[in-house]
Amino acid sequence: MGQTTLAKAINMGLRTAMEDDPKVLVMGEDVGRLGGVFRVTDGLQKDFGEDRVIDTPLAESGIIGTAVGLALRGYRPVCEIQFDGFVFPGFDQIVSQVAKMHYRSLGKVRVPIVIRIPFGGGIGAVEHHSESPEALFAHTPGLKVVACSNALDGYAMIQQAIASDDPYIFLEPKRRYWEKAEIPDGFSVGAADPLHSARVLRPGRDVSVFAYGPMVRTAIQAAAVAEGEGRSVEVVDLRSISPLDLPVITGSVARTGRAVTLHEAPVSFGVGAELAARITEACFYSLEAPVLRVGGFDVPYPPARLEEEYLPDLDRVLDAIDRVASY
């Protein structure tokens, strides 16, 4: 398949999942004829028809709520929420219904729904188009939350999430949609890493940086620069936010003794806070420094002309690496 963008890779993953299982449906605003505002569903309606690729009314609660009903009838809906900030009209259905249905029914009912959300900033958009709501979902028992960071993972992870009988929040780093990666010819999802495994992308000895989604690339860049400054930085792509792959995370910190967490979302009560707590519990005797969190500030997502101030960048990651290394 060669060099493929993340958007195209997810598109191919959706296509493969739809070919594999006739119960898989794609639904959302503009996902049909238009192919989605990011073209992630491009061509699917043409090939699978309007019954399987559904252009929905503009109502996010309706998208999620009807997906629940479709799932109860035996379908496997993949819902697209057009932008992160528009998930909130569907929040009640996600938190009160999707997440709790299996538990409420004592296991008799399954709702294998995947909710795809293009998330994060960096595209110069207006309000509500750049948010990172992952902690809200990770804080909700019953949901599983994953974030892909590259094309190969996008291709595999979307198929794995669709195949699972649990409901998923599937986060796609929208500013990385057009970045390419190699998908080997003949690559099959069966050869992919388990969906809830974290991955050490770059081994290092001095500091572990934990990132996911759009910040993975930033972390890799920071590690490369740090290397030139004589610091060996390990980069871990979490891939799965809920559940966290604690063995890989704590294993990394056990080796390096220092940890930096990195995400676009505000740091307070965020994924980084959970990581810091888990690392502190499991690696107390290995830690050489407090866990430092790098993330968005505790402000609403700002106007586009301020987002470079808001979003963690290479320098802020390097600054944290310096601070944690010199502790």
Next chain:
Amino acid sequence: MSDSLVGAAAAQVAPAHADPIHSQGTVAVADPQLVRLLTPEGERLDHPEYSRYAADLTDADLRGFYRDLVLVRRIDVEATALQRQGELGIWASLLGQEAAQIGSGRAMQPQDFVFPTYREHGVAWTRGVDPIRLLGLFRGVDQGGWDPTEHNFHLYTIVIGAQTLHATGYAMGIQRDGAVGQGPDGDQGTAVVAYFGDGATSQGDVNESFVWASVFNAPVVFFCQNNQWAISEPLARQSRIPLYQRAQGFGFPGVRVDGNDVLACYAVTRAALATARAGGGPTLIEAYTYRMGAHTTSDDPTRYRIAADLEAWRLKDPIERVKAYLARSGIADSAYFAEIDAESDTLAADLRAQCLAMPDPAPLALFDHVYVDQTALLGEERTAYAAYLDSFEPAGHGGKGR
């Protein structure tokens, strides 16, 4: 929908300053659109459109309706008593709404699927759900103890109106299964009934479900039990027009039926289901009734409504009119009524005994069924909590241990 209904809608818009309690009490009586097949005095009425949907009911069917109504009320009374005695945490009584639920429930076919609120004990009865299964939620031992697929009766939904979207999605699944319009006249098709109340009509989810069902022509019947009260808020706080007229704006038919008339509820629901299962799309049914009890056992309706309203509605009791009709027409006699009374007492006694015998879940059941594939993290939490419980001495220590 005819133009005459458009006119009726405009004429019935209440002035904003109208006394809500007074105005809601008069609308039904004055409403020529109210479908009724059995008067409060127990006289059968003809209706040009709907009589035929009740015409094939046998005497046994009619006696069966009476039996359903009496037994369901007895279950409700027993559950209320169990709550008062501390055996249930709370109970949502269906008192007064028996006919709406039995009539609509008996209109369904086995293949149809129901999405209830938390008050559809009568519909549950018609779907064969053992009444004891309903009590688990209210006793606090589970959050829904029956298998929805076994009865085609989904779990109770507590968030107001959320289930109407589930119903609509399920109906869209029926469409994709090709299960609409089956049989010679489409009469073997499958349809869905979504239950909700007058308060729910203000919810976004209900309005979204109307939009979705309409544009996708989904085989769903929206069955609104307008019992006049959303806890303390009267209908006038939810709508300026009769609720059934809302359907017109969404592009599908709406009908108001006497919710205390089991025959009319049966006929109207059967008609709407026939339309849906044949591929004719959704219908909104407004069953005009009255919540004779409190919202739940935690509520005190004397704070917000007057006794005279209750008395007026008591004269429209859904069971008394059936009993009067059966007796007058010779379909049932006093021996039959006594037999049903005896059966209801037995049922209530059994229900009580089963309720008292209902075991609490084991402490570690807390962790069951959060996921289909349990996560390692949750497994560790469970293991740690089990070890914590085991760290207590077997006896004493505040009842810890598993």
